[in-house]
Amino acid sequence: MEISAAPSGTARSRTRRWMTGARRTQLFAYALVLPVVALIIGLVAYPFFFALWVAFTDRVVGGGGNWIGLDNFRYLAKTAIFTAAIRNTIIIVLATDILKFAIGLSLALLVTQRIPARGFFRSFLMLPWAMPAFVAFLTWRVLYQPIGGGLNLILTETGLYPHVIDWLGQRSTAMPSVIAASVWRGFPFWFISILAALQSIPKDLYEAARVDGANAWERFKMVTFPGIRHVVLITTLLSSIWTANAFEHVWLLTQGGPSDATMVFPVLAYFGMQTQRIGEAAAVSVAMLPIMAILVIIVTSAMQRDDD
Amino acid sequence: MAGSESRKPFSLGRMWSYAALLSATAIIAFPIYWMIITSLKTSRDIYRTPALWPSRITFDNYIKLFTEKHFLEPVLNSLLVATTVTVISVIISSFAAYSMIRFRYRFRGLFGKLILFAYLTPTSLLFIPISILMARLGLGNSLQGLILVYLSFSLPLSTWLLQGYFRSVPRELEEQGMIDGHSRLGALVRIVLPLSAPGIAAISIFTFTGAWNELLLALVLVTSESSRTAPLALNYLITSDVLPWGPLMAGAVISSVPLMILFFVAQRFMVQGMTAGSVKG
Numbered sequence: 001m002e003i004s005a006a007p008s009g010t011a012r013s014r015t016r017r018w019m020t021g022a023r024r025t026q027l028f029a030y031a032l033v034l035p036v037v038a039l040i041i042g043l044v045a046y047p048f049f050f051a052l053w054v055a056f057t058d059r060v061v062g063g064g065g066n067w068i069g070l071d072n073f074r075y076l077a078k079t080a081i082f083t084a085a086i087r088n089t090i091i092i093v094l095a096t097d098i099l100k101f102a103i104g105l106s107l108a109l110l111v112t113q114r115i116p117a118r119g120f121f122r123s124f125l126m127l128p129w130a131m132p133a134f135v136a137f138l139t140w141r142v143l144y145q146p147i148g149g150g151l152n153l154i155l156t157e158t159g160l161y162p163h164v165i166d167w168l169g170q171r172s173t174a175m176p177s178v179i180a181a182s183v184w185r186g187f188p189f190w191f192i193s194i195l196a197a198l199q200s201i202p203k204d205l206y207e208a209a210r211v212d213g214a215n216a217w218e219r220f221k222m223v224t225f226p227g228i229r230h231v232v233l234i235t236t237l238l239s240s241i242w243t244a245n246a247f248e249h250v251w252l253l254t255q256g257g258p259s260d261a262t263m264v265f266p267v268l269a270y271f272g273m274q275t276q277r278i279g280e281a282a283a284v285s286v287a288m289l290p291i292m293a294i295l296v297i298i299v300t301s302a303m304q305r306d307d308d
Numbered sequence: 309m310a311g312s313e314s315r316k317p318f319s320l321g322r323m324w325s326y327a328a329l330l331s332a333t334a335i336i337a338f339p340i341y342w343m344i345i346t347s348l349k350t351s352r353d354i355y356r357t358p359a360l361w362p363s364r365i366t367f368d369n370y371i372k373l374f375t376e377k378h379f380l381e382p383v384l385n386s387l388l389v390a391t392t393v394t395v396i397s398v399i400i401s402s403f404a405a406y407s408m409i410r411f412r413y414r415f416r417g418l419f420g421k422l423i424l425f426a427y428l429t430p431t432s433l434l435f436i437p438i439s440i441l442m443a444r445l446g447l448g449n450s451l452q453g454l455i456l457v458y459l460s461f462s463l464p465l466s467t468w469l470l471q472g473y474f475r476s477v478p479r480e481l482e483e484q485g486m487i488d489g490h491s492r493l494g495a496l497v498r499i500v501l502p503l504s505a506p507g508i509a510a511i512s513i514f515t516f517t518g519a520w521n522e523l524l525l526a527l528v529l530v531t532s533e534s535s536r537t538a539p540l541a542l543n544y545l546i547t548s549d550v551l552p553w554g555p556l557m558a559g560a561v562i563s564s565v566p567l568m569i570l571f572f573v574a575q576r577f578m579v580q581g582m583t584a585g586s587v588k589g
Contacts, residue, residue: 025411028492032407035400036463037419043460044426047437054437107332110325121329123575127336130571132521134539135564139343141546142553148358150342157360184339192579245430247524252546266432266524273436273528285433296428303424 054279055286061276072283082284084260085268089288092179092264093243097236099183104190109224112198122195129188137252140181144168144253168254171261178262182249186239193235194228201227230302237299241292343564347557354553369554373562377555381534382541383562389451389537390519393458397515398508401463405470406496427464431524439528449531457529458519466511473507474500509577517567538563 055072059065076082107125111118128136143150144167155161167177205223214222247266250256256263256271265288272281346354347369349362357363373379404423408416438457439448447453477500485495501508523539530536536544542559545552571578 026413029407029411029413032403033419036404036467037422039400039456039460039463040422040426043438043441043457044429044434044464045422047434047441048429050437050441051433054440103332106328110329113322113325115322115325121333123572124333124336126571126575126579127340127568130568131340131564132517132539132567134521134523134542135343135560136339138542138546138556138560139339142346142557143339143342145553148346148354148553150338150360153358153360154338184335196579241428241430245432247432251523252543266430269432269436270524270528273439278436278440282436285436289433292430292433296425299428300421300424 051282051286052289055283057279059277059279059282061278065279068279072280073287076280076283076287081260081263081268082287085263085265085284086287088175088260088262089244089264091175092182093240095179096182096186096243097239099179100187100190100239101232101236103183103187104194105228107187107191108195108198111195125191126188128185129192131185133185133246133248134252136185137181137248140177140184141168141253144177144181169258171258174254174258174261178249178253181253182243182246185249186243189239190235193231197228197231198224234299234302237295237302241295241299244288244292343557343560346553347561349554351554369558370562372552373555373558377541377545377552377559378533379538379541379555379559379562382536382538385451385535386520386538386563389454389458390516392455393462393519394512394515396455397459397462397466398512401466401511402470402474402496402501402504402508404463404467405474406500408467409471409474423464423467426460427468431461435524435528438525442529448529449535451535453529454526454535454537457525458522461522462511462515462518466515469511469514470504470507473504477503506577506580509574510580513570513574513578520563520567 054065056067056069057065058068058071111122111125131139142148146152146164146166146169149167151167152164156164165173167173201223205227206219209219209223244264245266246264247270250262250264250267251270254262256267265284269281269284272284275281345362348365348367350364350366350368353359353362353364404419408419442448442453442457445453447456481503482495482499485499486492490498521539522537523543526537526540527543530540538559542556542563545556545559
């Protein structure tokens, strides 16, 4: 343990004078940080490595589990539902990221204009984010119902489409429905982040670009885009990590169905756990880890750069 | 771009902007409207004669939710869990954040990295080992277990955000307070925390809503009916054979409307905190 701890930013001469109290100060500093660090080690770091280990064992509920190497992964790779989960997770992440970005950016650009009632629009557009995810997806579940669902009612009553659609019950519409509900609930995060970035771009840059004769698209390319690039990068990474690991949207809307049309990793891992085969279930969530690790490492360095 | 249209009040561009914003507003409003209206409809209006407007407003669904479906207990459980997690989380995360920005010691950098990684480690990876761990500790199927787990989920973000707020409190103010006779802890409580009030407000709301909204861990950890939280109780309403949309939407309204009101009141803090730390959606 290092003894020369002193309040940061203190000049060297003062450190010397405080030497006697230094050890006490250091113990105090450790004591303050201890509860958080202990809880994180106990309930995040330890379970993390435990999950890694269990994924390589044949553990079942109540049993010990033996090391079986890659057998769980080999077995999973052969099952259709696991490959469906990989494919669906990738589809959901890509589709929702692109849509949330497009919608979030357009709306943020619209409310940065000087138009009446923009304060109202700003607050209102954030509403889905204030709604608990489980409430949002339960509500969409009701909206998608063939009988008594609001979506079908709008289509039939306005005459847009005369037949009732079982949105969540058929393969062709289940996935787009899950994506639409996820975008509805998730776009405000992009909207707010991009809006904050837009507001931090100095107005004179636009004036200067205009004086130089830049048209709207050139101003976007040369002033707006560079100003929001970093925020968009972090938002994309965070949103991808959360979406890939989200459980509620699929669980509450379709439980992965019909058959495996909307099955994703977290739901499959949960089902795996229900069948008591813990090793296999852990392998499902660990299989995502390499991709997650890459995303996490990029976002960590980006966020720490922000912080410094 | 901004303001370029402001001199021409009735320009075509502005009309398009309004049309786009109004349709976005409608798309956001409709599901919320549907949630509220379904909770106020009679069963007949929900299933037999569905319409965009109800023929009659009724509170039957709410009554049914609390009498037949016993929704009061889950709501109280959720309140208890979320409040406890918030109070403990605010206290110990402000200690940790203060320690990490005011003192220099070995492992400080490591702790910082640990906190960031914990923030980004997804629940979907942790729920299996956590359920084993909690069972082993004898905390499975208990609200205490849930509180402990939710704490570990909220602490990384709270600590991370508070560091940013504490950093902006001038050292001189704090040193002045210590000269005036406050201990270091006293200076933290009397000077640093009040000056970081917006940050404390933001992390309190995030922590509370995070614990209030959590479903997966509750689903895995809680088995007995008496320990169910609100999301869990509603989840079990849809996994039963008959789907009671009316009471379900009544539960959805009760679980979300207080939060949406809170959001409007505290919006400024939340947006500030959110853009600073990029909060889990």
